[in-house]
Amino acid sequence: MRILVTGANGQLGRDLLDALAGRVPLGGRSTNLMAPEGPQHGLVHEVLATDIGEMPVDDRECVQHTFRAFAPELVLHVGAMTAVDLCETNVDQAYAVNAVGTRNVAEAAVAVGSHVLYVSTDYVFDGNSPRPYNEWDQPNPVSVYGESKLAGEMECPPGSTIVRTSWVCGAHGANMVKTILRLAKSEDDFRFVDDQHGSPTFTADLAGALVALGTGKRPGTFHVTNAGATSWWGFVREILTALGDDPDRVHAIGTAELDPPLVARRPANSVLDNMALRLSGLPQLPAWQDGLTRLVAVLQAQEAAE
Numbered sequence: 001m002r003i004l005v006t007g008a009n010g011q012l013g014r015d016l017l018d019a020l021a022g023r024v025p026l027g028g029r030s031t032n033l034m035a036p037e038g039p040q041h042g043l044v045h046e047v048l049a050t051d052i053g054e055m056p057v058d059d060r061e062c063v064q065h066t067f068r069a070f071a072p073e074l075v076l077h078v079g080a081m082t083a084v085d086l087c088e089t090n091v092d093q094a095y096a097v098n099a100v101g102t103r104n105v106a107e108a109a110v111a112v113g114s115h116v117l118y119v120s121t122d123y124v125f126d127g128n129s130p131r132p133y134n135e136w137d138q139p140n141p142v143s144v145y146g147e148s149k150l151a152g153e154m155e156c157p158p159g160s161t162i163v164r165t166s167w168v169c170g171a172h173g174a175n176m177v178k179t180i181l182r183l184a185k186s187e188d189d190f191r192f193v194d195d196q197h198g199s200p201t202f203t204a205d206l207a208g209a210l211v212a213l214g215t216g217k218r219p220g221t222f223h224v225t226n227a228g229a230t231s232w233w234g235f236v237r238e239i240l241t242a243l244g245d246d247p248d249r250v251h252a253i254g255t256a257e258l259d260p261p262l263v264a265r266r267p268a269n270s271v272l273d274n275m276a277l278r279l280s281g282l283p284q285l286p287a288w289q290d291g292l293t294r295l296v297a298v299l300q301a302q303e304a305a306e
């Protein structure tokens with residue numbers, strides 16, 4: 001299958017390239033890649049890896065030219081403006097990339113008959129639900145980032161795959177696990193909020209699910225997160241434990257106590273029920289603690305090698 005990846009240099013994009021069975025240089029094509037495992041075993045993919053340098057999704061002409069030249073059967077549209085607080089003060093840029101950028105990808109994909117898989121977010125929800133959100137719950141974002149990503153969902157052509165995920169962590173890029181790995185080296189204790197709940201999701205697991213849903217051209221919205229949920233405080237406790245450190249070094253506070261407060265509002269509950277996967281009989285991702293253990297091992301091995 002000919003697959004175009006956007007955002008291929010981000011933390012999810014880089015593990016996605018690995019899941020497509022081999023590292024693909026940015027802007028480069030890689031042929032005769034064998035998917036390592038799962039239902040795609042034996043599929044041969046030709047992958048075009050793009051990021052902001054090769055194909056800025058907000059540049060309609062460039063997107064159209066790239067799609068015409070490569071003629072992908074599938075686009076894994078991962079590229080986005082993901083800095084949640086920056087989106088609040090750069091509203092036009094957030095919409096240009098996340099909404100108009102997705103419109104451009106959708107238009108070009110339709111023109112060459114390409115299936116679209118769009119990666120979206122738990123932040124499309126307001127967080128007021130007393131239970132995890134399923135795919136049929138009404139979105140109501142409370143941040144510009146969430147609004148612009150929801151706008152991107154609305155731009156996807158009929159029959160697209162929309163995957164909402166949450167609290168993404170991987171070996172590449174910035175995330176909570178890497179932050180705590182750094183903070184743990186200091187002498188200080190630290191404070192994290194205990195009133196925002198979500199499901200930490202690990203790119204090594206998520207990437208495989210994206211490849212399966214995308215190559216299967218599954219239509220509809222799917223919530224795809226690692227199983228289980230916690231607060232940021234609970235997550236940090238578990239990270240410290242996985243590092244062999246003292247979990248009591250992190251103290252629980254409320255969002256209202258953050259000083260200075262975060263620019264963007266976050267949903268208090270953004271736990272996603274992976275209902276569509278479950279009811280379709282598709283594989284669920286493992287528990288988030290399991291993904292964390294594997295990521296910590298990777299990061300510690302990287303440190304040891306440096």
Ligand SMILES: NC(=O)c1ccc[n+]([C@@H]2O[C@H](COP(=O)([O-])OP(=O)(O)OC[C@H]3O[C@@H](n4cnc5c(N)ncnc54)[C@H](OP(=O)(O)O)[C@@H]3O)[C@@H](O)[C@H]2O)c1
Nearest residue numbers: 007009010011012052056057078079080082121165167168
């Ligand atoms: N991180 C999370 O916790 C989380 C949670 C839920 C959903 N998601 C979604 O998951 C996807 C991947 O997130 P991630 O954590 O891998 O984020 P990431 O590391 O920021 O990756 C996004 C990539 O998109 C690139 N990009 C930015 N503007 C672009 C443009 N105009 N054209 C093409 N590419 C552009 C970024 O480049 P620069 O780095 O140069 O800007 C980056 O390489 C995103 O769609 C995000 O909305 C993330």
